[in-house]
Structure formats: structure tokens, C-alpha cells
Amino acid sequence: MLLFAAGLLIASFLKLQQLNPGFNYRQLATFETTLSVDRYGSPASLQRFLQAALPRIRKLPGVESAASVSSLPTEPSLDFPFTVKGGAIPRHGQSSGDSYYLIVSSDYFQTMEIPVLKGRQIEQSDSEHSPGVVVINQAMARLRRSDQVVAAFFGDGAIATGAFHEAVNLAALWTLPVLLVCENNGFSEFSRTSDQHPVPLRERARGYGIPHVLVDGNDVDAVASATARLVADLRAGRGPVLLEAVTERVRGHYEGDQQRYRDADAEPAPDPLERSRRVLLANGHTQDYLATIDREVDVEVDRAVAEAMAAPWPDVERMYELGDVRRVIARTRPWPAPTGDPTELRGSQAARAALDDAMADDDRVFIAGIDVAAGGGVFGITKGLAAKYPGRVLDTPISETAIMGLGVGAAMAGLRPVVELMYLDFVGVCLDQLMNQAAKLGFMTGGATQVGLVVRTQFAVGRSSGSQHSQSLEAMLAHLPGLVVVAPATVADMYGLLRSAIDLAAPVVIIENRLLYERKDEAPPSGHRTPIGQAFVARPGEDITIVTVSRALHTALDAATQVEADGISCEVIDLRTIAPLDVDTVLASLRRTNRLLVVTEGVGDFGVGAEVAARAVDEGFWSLDAPVRRLHGPSTPVPYSPPLERAWLPSVERVVDEIRTLCRDR
Numbered sequence: 001m002l003l004f005a006a007g008l009l010i011a012s013f014l015k016l017q018q019l020n021p022g023f024n025y026r027q028l029a030t031f032e033t034t035l036s037v038d039r040y041g042s043p044a045s046l047q048r049f050l051q052a053a054l055p056r057i058r059k060l061p062g063v064e065s066a067a068s069v070s071s072l073p074t075e076p077s078l079d080f081p082f083t084v085k086g087g088a089i090p091r092h093g094q095s096s097g098d099s100y101y102l103i104v105s106s107d108y109f110q111t112m113e114i115p116v117l118k119g120r121q122i123e124q125s126d127s128e129h130s131p132g133v134v135v136i137n138q139a140m141a142r143l144r145r146s147d148q149v150v151a152a153f154f155g156d157g158a159i160a161t162g163a164f165h166e167a168v169n170l171a172a173l174w175t176l177p178v179l180l181v182c183e184n185n186g187f188s189e190f191s192r193t194s195d196q197h198p199v200p201l202r203e204r205a206r207g208y209g210i211p212h213v214l215v216d217g218n219d220v221d222a223v224a225s226a227t228a229r230l231v232a233d234l235r236a237g238r239g240p241v242l243l244e245a246v247t248e249r250v251r252g253h254y255e256g257d258q259q260r261y262r263d264a265d266a267e268p269a270p271d272p273l274e275r276s277r278r279v280l281l282a283n284g285h286t287q288d289y290l291a292t293i294d295r296e297v298d299v300e301v302d303r304a305v306a307e308a309m310a311a312p313w314p315d316v317e318r319m320y321e322l323g324d325v326r327r328v329i330a331r332t333r334p335w336p337a338p339t340g341d342p343t344e345l346r347g348s349q350a351a352r353a354a355l356d357d358a359m360a361d362d363d364r365v366f367i368a369g370i371d372v373a374a375g376g377g378v379f380g381i382t383k384g385l386a387a388k389y390p391g392r393v394l395d396t397p398i399s400e401t402a403i404m405g406l407g408v409g410a411a412m413a414g415l416r417p418v419v420e421l422m423y424l425d426f427v428g429v430c431l432d433q434l435m436n437q438a439a440k441l442g443f444m445t446g447g448a449t450q451v452g453l454v455v456r457t458q459f460a461v462g463r464s465s466g467s468q469h470s471q472s473l474e475a476m477l478a479h480l481p482g483l484v485v486v487a488p489a490t491v492a493d494m495y496g497l498l499r500s501a502i503d504l505a506a507p508v509v510i511i512e513n514r515l516l517y518e519r520k521d522e523a524p525p526s527g528h529r530t531p532i533g534q535a536f537v538a539r540p541g542e543d544i545t546i547v548t549v550s551r552a553l554h555t556a557l558d559a560a561t562q563v564e565a566d567g568i569s570c571e572v573i574d575l576r577t578i579a580p581l582d583v584d585t586v587l588a589s590l591r592r593t594n595r596l597l598v599v600t601e602g603v604g605d606f607g608v609g610a611e612v613a614a615r616a617v618d619e620g621f622w623s624l625d626a627p628v629r630r631l632h633g634p635s636t637p638v639p640y641s642p643p644l645e646r647a648w649l650p651s652v653e654r655v656v657d658e659i660r661t662l663c664r665d666r
């Protein structure tokens with residue numbers, strides 16, 4: 001329950017302006033707002049604002065924290081300032097966010113002149129997910145050589161997560177200007193802080209080699225002065241720092257929480273609002289003056305609640321407008337297709353050329369990942385780029401959550417991060433950042449932010465890499481709405497899909513097959529883009545449609561060549577984009593060939609083949625002259641032993657047999 005701390009922290013930033021008149025509020029990334037210095041610049045108006053704002057926060061139903069988490073958009077054009085945590089009036093809105101808008105923004109946030117929330121949907125976000133995201137707008141600040149500072153807020157419970165460790169470790173390693181603010185209210189949901197952590201936070205800070213500052217979180221002045229001092233230090237190049245604001249819960253973890261886990265005769269929590277009131281009185285304000293403000297606040301809150309209750313339900317269309325990545329892709333078209341002579345390149349060279357050209361064209365593009373800088377990446381894809389683009393190729397610790405969080409934060413801040421996940425198999429250790437942050441933030445912020453993040457990763461079966469370095473998990477990722485998943489099968493697409501992914505204002509996971517790194521083939525002229533969301537007819541044919549993912553294209557093409565001798569004409573379609581799936585191209589082909597086979601190098605159960613088959617039956621049933629068949633790996637981990645690995649992969653022979661069987665009665 002971050003109620004106190006929220007108000008205090010917001011107040012503290014206001015105070016900060018007062019203490020430091022030259023302070024540009026916009027530069028404080030977490031609170032990137034249009035808060036007017038003129039309006040709140042004088043001590044009297046500030047005090048008036050505090051007195052008005054704090055009770056308002058308390059009165060809002062279900063609002064736990066107005067500033068619980070955030071990775072800050074640091075780009076001026078991105079004005080989504082923070083994620084709001086907590087419940088809301090559930091009657092209204094597609095999600096809690098719409099209610100928040102009505103309740104919160106119509107009075108509290110609008111008072112703060114944060115126009116961004118107006119009419120937009122923001123939704124609750126749990127701080128436990130977010131410290132990883134939080135980390136890295138700094139990369140931004142760093143890359144831009146600006147003096148931006150990031151403030152990241154989280155509860156005492158959230159510091160037990162791995163994301164917290166990775167984020168703080170990276171922030172400390174890179175000396176990032178991050179103010180890490182722990183709102184310690186003594187409880188993590190229903191558990192006491194003392195039962196959650198073996199050492200106090202101070203000890204953890206010591207472990208990361210960063211300063212720890214303890215402050216009374218119920219004291220507005222104390223929080224404000226500590227914050228002002230620490231932010232100045234961060235601007236001077238020091239950082240990060242952990243500010244622990246100790247506060248109290250004034251009610252349960254959620255609306256209706258009986259708090260049975262609490263000590264019944266514990267002292268009531270000290271009330272920072274009462275404390276602020278006493279300060280104002282001591283400073284010469286009268287009871288009457290404060291009572292007037294209270295009444296004004298009541299009127300405003302009542303009006304906001306009435307407005308919220310009377311508001312219409314959101315239009316269903318809005319869900320698609322915000323949540324369907326096809327819309328983002330449609331907005332990005334047309335894809336440039338420069339003319340020029342193709343060159344012969346290996347797949348690895350094509351991927352490197354795409355990164356090189358993208359970095360040359362756009363200084364917002366940067367690369368981060370394990371061993372990508374000095375080492376050039378385990379497959380040499382980023383070789384030479386660190387020297388060519390100083391400061392834009394960043395080696396990270398083995399911290400995939402922080403790597404993805406860095407990417408999400410940087411993308412929200414308007415950069416074009418290309419982060420590397422060394423092996424697709426490792427996606428499990430950072431899935432939250434992809435699934436709950438990258439994929440959803442555009443939707444949850446009502447489009448106020450965009451996550452133009454590219455994750456490059458690779459897999460392959462066929463070189464005895466073993467069960468933990470071989471899996472093709474495209475179907476798992478494709479199941480997550482909001483993520484775009486692409487898989488190049490050719491040298492040309494190794495270049496073109498990567499360029500297009502970097503262009504797109506949506507998160508894209510590009511899954512490369514490392515065996516294609518060695519393949520030499522025609523590469524398109526520099527600047528070429530492969531359209532995202534469009535499958536490619538790699539070989540036209542009449543009798544059967546073979547749909548493939550990644551390297552299975554070449555297996556299918558070889559098989560198609562072999563069955564030519566039998567008079568069977570195969571149409572081979574490389575999906576190129578897994579999500580969103582280009583069903584139209586597949587169905588158009590099926591209407592002509594009436595037979596469908598899907599070949600992938602992943603596990604078949606619940607896989608891409610299953611999806612394509614289902615769509616073919618749903619929408620193409622009357623075109624089918626034979627059952628839809630799939631060839632894929634069995635439902636076992638990918639083996640290490642070469643003969644077993646060969647048995648695991650769909651071979652050219654199996655594809656040939658399947659084609660012949662399907663076309664028998666032609």
C-alpha cells in the first residue's frame with residue numbers, strides 16, 4: 001500500500017521545484033509532465049497545492065499509488081508519465097485505466113497539468129513486474145549525453161524479485177543516473193517485510209556498491225530535501241542511489257482486505273496529512289483557510305466521481321485500435337524497396353549489414369546484449385560495430401531481464417533498441433519483460449507510449465547444441481498478443497526483416513536460424529525492407545501448398561524439386577512473419593492447390609502448423625481435397641546425439657513422402 005508514499009513523493013517533486021527554481025521538471029523522467037513552475041513555484045502556492053492534493057489522493061477509491069512504477073518516457077513527445085497502480089471504479093472503462101482517467105486525471109492529474117492522461121487508457125501495472133523496465137532509460141540519457149535522471153518507484157516486497165537484482169546490478173555497473181525509491185510500508189501484500197528479506201535494504205545496497213539513504217516517508221519535507229539532494233548528485237554524474245522511504249499502511253493491500261495478518265493492537269499509523277496540516281498551521285495558515293481548501297477538494301472529487309459514473313462505456317473498436325499489431329504494421333507501410341544490384345552474402349553478413357546500415361541511418365538505433373561489443377557476439381554478428389559506433393553497442397551482464405527491460409525502457413523513450421537474446425531457449429528468464437511489458441504497454445497506456453523494440457535471437461537443430469540451445473519457440477511467443485514474431489529463412493530476409501523490425505513501432509522478436517548464418521546467397525541492395533506480416537510465395541505451384549517456417553523452407557524446396565519428376569507441382573510459402581499470421585496468402589494458395597502441408601522445425605503440439613491447419617479448416621474447408629498435414633519435431637526435447645537429432649528434424653525424405661501421399665488421388 002503505497003498511499004502515503006505516493007502523495008509524498010509527488011509532493012517531494014513539487015517541493016523540489018521550489019527548492020531548486022532552475023529545475024526543469026520535464027527532465028525528471030519519471031515525472032515527465034507539463035507541470036507549470038509558475039503555478040506552483042512559490043512556497044505559498046506549493047503549500048496550497050500540497051494541502052489540496054494529498055487529501056484528494058486519500059479520497060480516491062482504490063488508488064493505492066499514483067506513482068508506483070515506471071520506466072520513463074524521456075522523449076518529450078512521449079508524455080505518458082507514470083503507471084498507476086491499484087483498483088478503480090470497475091464499472092467504467094475497458095480496464096481500470098479508463099476509470100483512472102476519469103477519476104484521477106479529471107481532478108488530481110489535471111490539477112498537475114498532466115494532459116497526457118486525458119482521454120487515454122491507463123491500466124494498473126504491478127510494480128513487481130517493473131523494476132527491470134525501470135532501469136534503463138538511462139541508456140538513453142547516456143546515449144544522448146543529456147542530464148536526464150530516472151526515478152523508479154517500487155515497494156519493499158518487489159525488491160525480492162530477480163528483476164530488482166538485475167536492474168540495480170546493471171544500473172550500478174553502468175553508473176546510471178537512477179533514483180531508486182523503495183516505498184517501504186512494512187508489508188508485502190500479506191507478509192511482513194521482516195519475513196521476506198534476510199537483510200535490510202541498506203545491506204543490499206552495499207552489495208551493489210551504491211549509496212543507501214533512509215528517510216521518514218511520512219515527512220514531506222524530509223522526502224523532498226533528500227530527493228532534491230540526491231537528484232542533484234545524480235545530475236553531477238553520481239549514481240545510482242537507493243532512497244528508502246519508510247512509511248506505514250493506513251489500510252489493507254486492496255479494497256476489502258481484512259488485514260487478518262496484522263497485529264490488532266498495533267499503534268495507528270502516523271498520518272503525514274495531519275503532519276502537513278500542522279506544518280501549514282505553524283507556518284501561519286489559519287484553520288479557516290485549510291477548511292476552505294478541504295471543501296474545494298470535496299467538491300472537485302465529488303464532481304470527478306460523478307463524471308466517472310456518468311461516463312459511457314468505451315467503444316469496442318478501441319480495443320482493436322490499441323491492441324491489434326496489424327494496425328501498427330499497416331501504419332508503417334509502404335516498406336522501402338530500393339533498387340540496385342544484389343550482392344552475395346552469408347546470412348551472418350546480411351544480419352550484420354542490416355544492423356550496420358540501420359545504425360548509420362538512424363542514431364537512435366543501438367545494440368545491447370551479452371558479449372555483443374568487444375566480443376562481436378557469439379556468432380560474430382556484431383563484430384566491428386562497437387568500434388564503428390562508439391557507445392552504441394553495449395555489453396551487458398548475464399541479465400536477460402535487465403536486457404529486455406533496458407530495451408523496453410529505451411523504446412518507450414523513443415530510441416530504437418536492438419537487444420540480443422543469445423539463445424531463444426533463454427527466453428524463460430526474461431519472459432515477463434516481453435509478455436507483460438513490451439507486448440502490453442502500448443495497449444495499457446492507451447497508445448500513449450510505443451515499444452519499438454527489436455529482440456534478435458537464434459535457434460537451430462542440427463549441430464548437437466543440446467536440449468537447452470536448440471528449441472524453436474516461435475509458437476509460444478506468437479501466442480502473446482502485442483508481440484510481432486518474424487523468422488527469416490533466406491539471406492535476403494535476414495537483412496530485410498531486421499531492417500523492417502527496426503522501423504516498426506511495435507515489439508518484434510526476430511528468430512534467426514543459426515545454420516542460415518553459414519548459407520551464402522543473394523542479398524538485396526542496401527536499405528531493402530522485407531514487408532512484415534506478409535508471407536512469401538517462394539515457389540509457385542499447382543498441386544499442393546507447403547507452408548514453412550524458417551529453415552524448413554529449404555527442406556520443402558528440396559522436396560518440391562524431387563517430386564517434380566513425379567509430375568507434382570508444389571507451391572512453397574515461407575511465412576516469414578509468424579505473428580501476425582498472413583492467413584490470406586495461405587488461403588489464396590489453398591484455393592488453387594486444394595492440398596496443404598505445413599513444415600516447421602519446432603515441436604508440433606500447439607505449434608504454428610496447428611494454427612495454420614485450424615485456419616485452413618475454419619476458413620478454407622471447402623477448398624480442401626485432402627486432410628491438412630503437418631511435419632515437425634516430436635514432443636521431446638531436442639536431442640544432442642547426431643542420429644537422434646536427424647530423426648527429430650523433418651527431413652527432405654519425409655516431406656517428399658508426405659507430398660506423394662497427399663497428392664496420390666490427384
Ligand SMILES: Cc1ncc(C[n+]2csc(CCOP(=O)(O)OP(=O)(O)O)c2C)c(N)n1
Pocket residue numbers: 001002126127128129154155156157158159185187188189190253
Ligand atoms: C511477479 C509478481 N508476483 C506476485 C505478485 C502479486 N502481488 C501484487 S502486490 C504484491 C506485494 C508487493 O509488495 P510491495 O511491493 O511491498 O507492495 P505493497 O504490498 O506494500 O503495496 C504481490 C505479492 C505480482 N504482482 N507480481
Ligand SMILES: [Mg+2]
Pocket residue numbers: 001155156157183184185186187188189
Ligand atoms: Mg510494501
